[in-house]
Amino acid sequence: MHADTRRQAILDQLRDAAGPISAAALAAKFSVSRQIIVGDIALLRAAGAEISATPRGYVILPAPPGLVRQVACRHDAAGMEAELNAMVDQGCTVLDVTVEHPVYGQLTGPLQLSNRHEVAEFLRRCSQSDARPLSDLTEGIHLHTLSCPDEEAFQRVRAALAELGVLLQA
Missing domain, CATH: 1.10.10.10 (Winged helix-like DNA-binding domain superfamily/Winged helix DNA-binding domain)
Structure with missing residues (x-):
């Protein structure tokens, strides 16, 4: 061919x-x-x-359905599973993760995680790899872009992340 x-x-x-x-x-x-x-x-x-x-x-990727919003978070590697599950448990899809690198500027990694099974598979791949999460480059500070069915779901995500102590707030 x-x-x-x-x-x-x-x-x-x-x-x-x-x-x-x-x-x-x-x-x-x-x-x-x-x-x-x-x-x-x-x-x-x-x-x-x-x-x-x-x-x-x-x-x-098709254009994400629903409401597209970002959240700023900070946690160590141990907090990644709870953070991701808190977002998908509210009916949102975690589209990506973004960090601000001092040399390269904005670095974004697509995730496309919509449920706990996909989160578990992502974490399994992380544990089987020598690669580190992008947030390791920025002392745990990162953004997630979310696709949520509505504003209420996004506010539930913010509340869940705040309860975990990983939501960065102004």
């Missing part, structure tokens, strides 16, 4: 997928290496494709 044809097929797969697709799965489907897929994704992004890399794989 020609590279241009493969890249279009990757784009089609991502558009039709119900969830994220890993680079390894795409590599197996197209009989190429994972690194070829990573390069294809980079070229597709450079051409304007809105492809996000989540912890579970590549995805073309």
Whole structure:
């Protein structure tokens, strides 16, 4: 298969997928290496494709439904599970995490966590990796972008995070 044809097929797969697709799965489907897929994704992004890399794989994200808001938090690594569960338990999706790096500026990592199972899987991947959370770069200070069904759900998130002692407030 020609590279241009493969890249279009990757784009089609991502558009039709119900969830994220890993680079390894795409590599197996197209009989190429994972690194070829990573390069294809980079070229597709450079051409304007809105492809996000989540912890579970590549995805073309639709515009988030409902209300999109941010919360500022601060906690150590031990507080990550309680923080994430507090947000998804209120019916919100944790879209991403953002930190302010002194050299690179804003760094954002997509999360797309909507329930406790997805939080548990994210934490499992974190524990099996040598990588550290982005918030480790900023002494635990970070932002989360949330998609909430309504303002009431967002206010419940704020209350739950305040109760945990991780919500940064003005």
